Structures are given as structure tokens and as C-alpha cells.
Amino acid sequence: MAVFEDESEFIFTVDGKQIGTHKGIIKTEELVDKPFGGTFHTHTGQKFVALRPRFVDEIYHMKRKTQIVYPKDMGFILLMLDVKEGDKVIDAGVGSGAMCAALARAVGSCGKVFAYEKREEFLKLAEENLRKWGLLDRVVLKLKDISEGFDEVVDAIFLDVPDPWNYIRQCYDSLIGSGNLAIVCPTTNQVQQVVDELQKNGFFQIEIWESLFRQYKTNPERLRPFDRMVAHTAYMIFARKKYFKEV
């Protein structure tokens, strides 16, 4: 990943190819075996710093065809889903694969993500993104309509579809007792429908959250927020499975 002084960024693989930028050509062969954090030059002499891209950088630059879960919500969702090394989780629908990748990182190399998507073009895009990020072996991609239910029983489910209230029973059936469910939806009307269904279907400890993240300018003598910010991405709904019958 190259970052120029004007803060423009280019993510690429160091494979010997040349990368064209508005600041000249980056010859990636010159970067082989060089340390990250170093300063280099394009063929026109423009400086850039070579950085190891973070996962958040990959997300901002990823190829996408859908709205994705942004880092401001992603980290909180991972915590509320309690996803950890070795867990088995379901991601439905996959979309462009950003949250799927985040779950795959969290379950680690001995965990597994079962990723459902009914639109083939999105599943292929997600596969492409996951392969690039080296996470494909942790994910089982499934081209399937989730109205038929899921094939696994898992620790946690992340549900990101336009009509999540239609799949609450399917989520219930595929969660272990006290397993965690997270649902994101952009409108208040959707939240109302989802919460109503959760309450009717054995879910417990339901919480609804939204986040606002505000960034500040980095002039220490004039410390102040930026003028504008993201006002809304999605409401986040969390719930845990409780058995209906007493045991």
C-alpha cells in the first residue's frame, strides 16, 4: 500500500508489476524485500510511504457491489457477537464480503464461517475478496436462499438482509442455547419489525444500538472536529437465544 503526501492511497500486491498513479509509476519490483514504513519514489520522483495495509484499509478500497458494514459498527458487532478463536458462525447474506472477512479474522484459522448468499454475482465477488485477503479457507460459501433455513448450528449469526424479520425462526433454529444474533438494518421501520419478531420467537436480552463516530483534524494548535461526518449507516440489533421450554 502506497500513501502519498496528499494522502491518496493505492493498495497493490508486490508482484513485480507497475502501478500507475497520478504521481507517476510505482515499480513494485523496487519494493521487494524492503521494510514497510519506508519512503520510496515513483518514476517521476514523487515520494510515497509503503505501508502494510490494515484490514480497515482493505475494506475502504475493496471492490463492492453492496452497502458494507463500516469499521465504526464492525468492531462493536464482533464484540457483541462474542466471536473468538475457534468459533463457528453464520454470515447471511454475504454481500461483498466485508463483514464475512471480519468474522473470518475473528474465528481464526481453526474456526469457520458459513456464509450464505442467494445472488450468485455477490457470492463470486465475496469469494474474490476473501481470496485476496487470504481468508477463503476459513469460509464455507453457500449459494442458497436462507428462507429454507441454515445447515449448521453455530455460536453466533450475523444477519444482513433487506427483510431480516422473515428469518428470525431460522436463526433461532441454528443457534446454540444462549448463542448470539446480530442484525443490521438502515430504517426504523425495519427495526420495529425485527424487534417484534425477536420478542415473539424466544430471543432475549435484545439491545438496539447506533453509533456516531466523529473525527478531529490533527492540527494540535487548532484541535477541532472535521466539519462533516457520517450521520447514519445502520441500526444494530443484538439478541440471545433462550429456550422456550424450561429444562
Added chain:
Amino acid sequence: MAVFEDESEFIFTVDGKQIGTHKGIIKTEELVDKPFGGTFHTHTGQKFVALRPRFVDEIYHMKRKTQIVYPKDMGFILLMLDVKEGDKVIDAGVGSGAMCAALARAVGSCGKVFAYEKREEFLKLAEENLRKWGLLDRVVLKLKDISEGFDEVVDAIFLDVPDPWNYIRQCYDSLIGSGNLAIVCPTTNQVQQVVDELQKNGFFQIEIWESLFRQYKTNPERLRPFDRMVAHTAYMIFARKKYFKEV
């Protein structure tokens, strides 16, 4: 973990002991081999649901002597630090151990957290908490003043001390090139000092963030936020190491 209908929560180990609550005694021996998510009764017949505590539940109920990093910031910090399976990271100062535990979960069983704390009572408390959460083997606890510097070179550093601007050089020296630094501080004056030091000491891609999380009441026919919310915990500062000299 037992959750009563009044939403009161009790976290305990299922070890055969009895747990006293305002709703009667929980006999943990009755829970052995029972599934999480089931409903049980105290000796007075009060119902509770037995849940597997999430890490966020552990944090809310943990024994602490210091301000801790809250989940609303914790997930975002883990993403911005790009901590993943196998990473080596530094946590300074440890405090009560909440963020240390979050880092330990993220690096997985083959990663390592080097945790610095100069106050012995806090280090012991952190050790106790980490042991309870089964994370102690991933953490190297060090009773040490960080003004002398760190003993390792790592992928990422989390710095949470009252005067972070005094340790920027030490952080620089212990990060790999393009390694990630996260600093939290509650006041704008601290942010000003930290950012000034970061800019003078080879850090790059500096970002300052704060988060506001707002929770909604779960009545779907009267969907609205709660009346009050957390207004402030800490400002989060992120930066990446750039080498001074061109390479």
C-alpha cells in the same frame, strides 16, 4: 451467568457452590451439564435464564480499580490496530486488564501480548482477571516503568497512561515499520500534546476519533432512544510508524 426477569445479572462459575442473589439462592450444582439458554429457578422459585457470558458481560462485571476501555471504543481500536491471529502486541499500562484481555483474544492462542504496568496492585488485579478469563497464557505481564522503553518489537501498541506524550519515542522504537499505535486519553489538552509529539517523532496517518453510542428502547410500537447516554469516555488517537530516513 444468570439473568433474571428484572434484567439483573450475576456472573459465576458452575463449580457446585451456591450463589446468593436478591431473588434467592442459585445452586450451581443444578446447572451442571445443563444447556446454556435454559430457564432455571432459585431456591425461592424465582426464574432465571442461564447464559454463557460474553466477553462484554465479563467486562461490565469485572473487578476493576481503574477506568477501563468500554466496548463502544474497544472494537474500533482492535480494528484500527489491525490485531489478528498470531500478532505480537504491547499493552501499556495494563490497569485492570480489560483492553489487555481484548488484545489477547484477538491475537489468539499463537499470538502474544506484552503487558506493562508499573503499579503492582494493578498488575495483580489484571493477572487475576486474565486468569479467570482463561487468557493468562497469551499474556506476558511486566512490572515495569515504560519510560525505560519496551523489551520487544511488535506489530501494534496500545498506550493508555495519563501522560502518553512522554512515551512516543519508546513506542516508535518498539514498532515494526508501518506498525500501528493506538492511544486513548480523556481530555482535549492531552490530545493536543500527543498529536504534537506524534508529528515530531516519525508517526504518520494520524487520526483522532471519538464515538457516541446510543441505545434504543425495545418496544417496537414506541421505538425511541433511551433518555440518557454516555457522552464521553476518551478520544482515540491512531498512528502508524514511518521510517525517518529514506531506505
Added chain:
Amino acid sequence: MAVFEDESEFIFTVDGKQIGTHKGIIKTEELVDKPFGGTFHTHTGQKFVALRPRFVDEIYHMKRKTQIVYPKDMGFILLMLDVKEGDKVIDAGVGSGAMCAALARAVGSCGKVFAYEKREEFLKLAEENLRKWGLLDRVVLKLKDISEGFDEVVDAIFLDVPDPWNYIRQCYDSLIGSGNLAIVCPTTNQVQQVVDELQKNGFFQIEIWESLFRQYKTNPERLRPFDRMVAHTAYMIFARKKYFKEV
């Protein structure tokens, strides 16, 4: 109004009576003809500053039986309603009278507020509050159910009732062309119903807003927000009257 060093406040009339406080008795006769802003003592020698109460102070200390519109929303509503000297406006329902008083201040001594309330106990309370604040002569209080409509045609209407969607047509009929309507409601479900009715009933330039106000601690060496804040009061909906038929 007396403000003690512990920030406790007492609002009273300087009429010669004695005011009992946790810091001793304030003899108001000693304050006659003394300037506001001066420091005085209770009978036990405790210091207080005598201030002319602002309208916001009166609101915070007012006798109320209902939820009131808070200053954070009040000033914005007055601007969006475009209320100014000499205007005629409707306030329905009056409740405890806080917003009614704000409107009365804004229309000035030659304007008029027509204030509707169907519950007699609230109307009496509002009358009492308005008299105390010297605003009663600008307000016409009406004990009346607004489902029958309003008796006037006015520049602006402020509607604060539990079921505002039922009175949109009445508001339309009592507004001049391009007149301004403001509605407050606490839940998203109410907002949905109100906006739907506004769109069906000739309203225009509909805007929905909510405000978050965050206060900072006043230590200049440790500038930071308070820990907690108000997360929600009400959604504010604004609209303007458009004639159905082309003219």
C-alpha cells in the same frame, strides 16, 4: 434567584419574605434595591450570588405535570416556526406552559398566542406559570379539544399532543398560506404517522430533525465533555402550508 457555591439554585420573588435553604435562610428584604450579580449571605453566613433568572432558569425550575420542550430544542423550533414580534400563533396542547411561554416571548407585547388544552388541570397550571413569568396578557388560554379545529387563522402552529397525526387537517385549515407548523413527538412510530399525514394533506418542505447537545466540564487544563448527556427528548417535524389548488 440565588446561586450558592455548590451550584444549588433557588428561584424566588424579592417580596420581603424569607426563603429557607440547606445553607440557611435568605431574607429577601435585604436584597431590595441591590444590584443583580452581587454576593450576599444567608442568616448562617453562607454566600450566594443573586442573579436575574433567565427564561431557561425559570423552565428548569418550573412547576410541571408534563414532559416539557427543553431549551436544546426550543430555540431551534422558534427559528423554524419563524415566530417574530407581532405574530399570531397557536400552541396545542399547552401542557405545563413552557413552550407557550417561549412563543409568547417571541411574539412580543403586540403578538398573541392562542393556547389550546383539553385537560383543565394543565390549563390552570399553565396559567399559573404564565402569570408568574408576566406573559399571561399575550396568551389566550382555551379549554378545548382540538379535534373540533381551531378558532383562528395564524402565522404558525406548534403541536405537541400524543396523537398529532389526527390533527393535521385542523392545522392546515388554521394556517395562512406558507405558514409554519412544528410538531414534536418522542417515538419513531409517531414520526412515521405524522409525516404520512402531512404528505397527504397539503404540507410542503417537510423536515425531520433531532438534536444532541453535549456539555463540557469547565476545567481549562482538562477540557473534556461530561460523562453523560441527554440522548433523546423528541423528534422535531417542520412543514409549511401549500394550497392544494393552483391560484
Added chain:
Amino acid sequence: MAVFEDESEFIFTVDGKQIGTHKGIIKTEELVDKPFGGTFHTHTGQKFVALRPRFVDEIYHMKRKTQIVYPKDMGFILLMLDVKEGDKVIDAGVGSGAMCAALARAVGSCGKVFAYEKREEFLKLAEENLRKWGLLDRVVLKLKDISEGFDEVVDAIFLDVPDPWNYIRQCYDSLIGSGNLAIVCPTTNQVQQVVDELQKNGFFQIEIWESLFRQYKTNPERLRPFDRMVAHTAYMIFARKKYFKEV
């Protein structure tokens, strides 16, 4: 004011002239004696609604050379300054005149605003704006550097200059006892300096606030906030004058 179906707005005087728009020409002579709220057509047959501009509309469309105080903060400042009919207030510096006009509306026809500005071009612009809004007779414009102090003693002062901490003593000298001061500044560094000076110079009940206003889309079946919002305009600082000596 004409509002087209694409929400584009044009503010003009109905004086018989023609107004060119991207939707065709508006012949203002056709609007004479027509009611506000009516629907009319341009010469190409495009529909528009004629509305009486609110003060907030005037502000959004005003000619300006400076950053102005936005409605989200303006209404709250007027309340905290407790400005009402008949008051005398100081506005320094005037800038483009938006807040000056808001103060002039609040003091009414029998109140007065003393408006200080040291840059002649801004004073002329403010004069032009105030004349257009019909508020010039309530304002005394003064081309003067406020470091020399103010000529009046007033109920309230609004201070909006780059270095407000340099004029705290002048504000103190020109306020009645318990009079209200409001200061706006965009950076935390400025807030720190201002609060420090206020505390040293006899001010009392100091409060620091910031506001976030979030707007929602008006589709009642998909109620949700807009994607982006204003993140910051200025911090608002309020204080009241206390006499140094006991009286």
C-alpha cells in the same frame, strides 16, 4: 421565495422584475397580491410554490464573507443570552450580520443591538443584509476595534471574534450585573483560553456546549437519518457577570 419540485429555492423581492432560474423565468409581477403558499408557473410552464421566506431561509441564502452562526446553534444562544423584547445587547464582531439580525429580531422594535466590527467591508455587508431584512433601525453599527472597550452597558453580549480571550475584561465592563455573555469558537484550544480568562475575570455559571443536529429522510415507510450531517460548527460558551466585591 420560489421552491421548485426539485427543492431548488430562489429568494427574491416581488417588485415586478423577472427572475431567471434553471426552470425558466419567474415574472414577479404575476405574484403581486397573490397569497403565499400558492403554486405558480415560470414562462416555460415549470411549477413552483411561492413561500414567505423564513429568517432561516434568508440566512441560508444570504450574501456572506464570513463563517456564520447556524440555526442549530443560533436558537440556543438566543435562549441562553435570555434576549427578549426591549433588551439592549452588543454583537461583536458583526461579520456578515446573521447573528446580529437574530439578536435584532429578538429585542424587537423597542430594543437595540450595538454591533461592533473593525473591518469596513464586513460592516457594509452586514448593513446591506440588515437593510434587506428590515432590521437596520434596531441596530447601531459601529466601525470600531473592541480592544478599546464598548460604549454601552447592556443586558447581554454576543462575542464572535478569533481571539475572544483578549476581550473578556471589556465584556465584563459593559454588562449589567448578572448579564449574559455568549462566545463561540471553533477550536478546543480557544475554548481552553476563553474559560481560563472568564474564571479569572469575575464570570460565573460558565457553561460550554456543542450541538449535533441530525436530519431524517421523509419517507414514512423507510424512516432513517440522512447519510451525512454537520459534525461541528463551534463550541458555545456561556457565562454571567458576578460583581467582584461583595455589595
